[in-house]
Amino acid sequence: MRYDDFRRSGDIEDRRDDGGGFGGGGGIGLPVGGGGLGIGTIIVLGLISYAFGIDPRILIGGAEMVNGGGHAPSYQSDRSSGKSGVPTDEMGSMISGILGEIDDRWSEIFQQRGQTYTGPKIVLFRNATNGGRCGMAQSAMGPFYCPPERKIFIDTAFFREVETRFHGCSGNACKFTSAYIIAHEAGHHIQNLLGIIPKVTRLQQDAGSKAEANALQVKVELQADCLSGLWVNREEKKRPGFLETGDIDSALTTASAIGDDTLQRQATGRVVPDSFTHGSAAQRKRWFMNGYQQGTLEACNTFGSGSL
Numbered sequence: 001m002r003y004d005d006f007r008r009s010g011d012i013e014d015r016r017d018d019g020g021g022f023g024g025g026g027g028i029g030l031p032v033g034g035g036g037l038g039i040g041t042i043i044v045l046g047l048i049s050y051a052f053g054i055d056p057r058i059l060i061g062g063a064e065m066v067n068g069g070g071h072a073p074s075y076q077s078d079r080s081s082g083k084s085g086v087p088t089d090e091m092g093s094m095i096s097g098i099l100g101e102i103d104d105r106w107s108e109i110f111q112q113r114g115q116t117y118t119g120p121k122i123v124l125f126r127n128a129t130n131g132g133r134c135g136m137a138q139s140a141m142g143p144f145y146c147p148p149e150r151k152i153f154i155d156t157a158f159f160r161e162v163e164t165r166f167h168g169c170s171g172n173a174c175k176f177t178s179a180y181i182i183a184h185e186a187g188h189h190i191q192n193l194l195g196i197i198p199k200v201t202r203l204q205q206d207a208g209s210k211a212e213a214n215a216l217q218v219k220v221e222l223q224a225d226c227l228s229g230l231w232v233n234r235e236e237k238k239r240p241g242f243l244e245t246g247d248i249d250s251a252l253t254t255a256s257a258i259g260d261d262t263l264q265r266q267a268t269g270r271v272v273p274d275s276f277t278h279g280s281a282a283q284r285k286r287w288f289m290n291g292y293q294q295g296t297l298e299a300c301n302t303f304g305s306g307s308l
Helices: 038-045 056-066 088-113 157-164 171-193 197-203 209-237 247-257 260-268 281-295
Strands: 012-014 121-125 128-130 136-138 144-145 151-155
Touching: 012 088, 038 128, 056 171, 088 197, 088 209, 121 128, 144 171, 151 157, 151 171, 151 247, 157 171, 171 197, 171 209, 171 247, 209 247, 209 281, 247 281
Parallel strands: 012 121, 121 151
Antiparallel strands: 128 136, 144 151
16 A cells, blocks of 8 residues: 555544553443443443454443433543654554545545544553543554544554454555455445444434344444445555555455454354354455445445345
8 A cells, every 4th residue: 555645634543552451440341320221231241352443431321421421421631632644654554544544535425425424532542541532542443433522542563463463464465454444444444424323322222132232233234344445446546556466455454454253253163143243254244345346335235235
């Protein structure tokens, strides 16, 4: 991936020098505040993601707000909020460039639809950091989007994990894999702006079973994969040549490596489709390619599709 001419976004909060952790206390559990959610709802919403996506505490916080419980609980830290602006290191600069291009392409798409787009912020950290209304952000979660904060949290070590642990990419192609992952998280931001995440949260609250709630989450995640592909489509039209040989194959390899069936098979030797929260390897690849090949929001309607 060629990113030297990408527009760098200043919407980066760099906490990588904070050293991780929080001042003044130990770990923070699930943020169950005064909204009165029942334990059954909490269990349903507390689905653990296998790779990256929406952290379960986000859905719990969102459900509390929908349920009339006021604002989701906030977590305070006596650490500084980090440095804001364009990072000067290579990894930070690349992420800043990817975000800048994501914002520009989605601004164009929203403008064509007569809507106003406001981009997310990205928080870079190491090990753990304050996730505001989404609780503690930890590296073990992988990158995730926090709807109440409208921020994407990334421990950049995850990108190395994709290469070394998940074997989702290799060499120079890992740069594009990083773009695919960031664009996936930005896809959750698009879903938030379009009201999809709050609607799904309500549906998950009313779900009759964990399998039903899981199925809704799979549609959320596959749609984010598709929106990632949509961004690549628009970016390629805007900047011909930004993709290099092997980039799309790398994204598809990553999608396959973090499919629920792949991860479950590696972890337990068996596959339980009812427990999927992100979709199978084949589904993730298919929906990314839907977005990449068609380049429209309509192509990403996982909720209206008869077959995922």
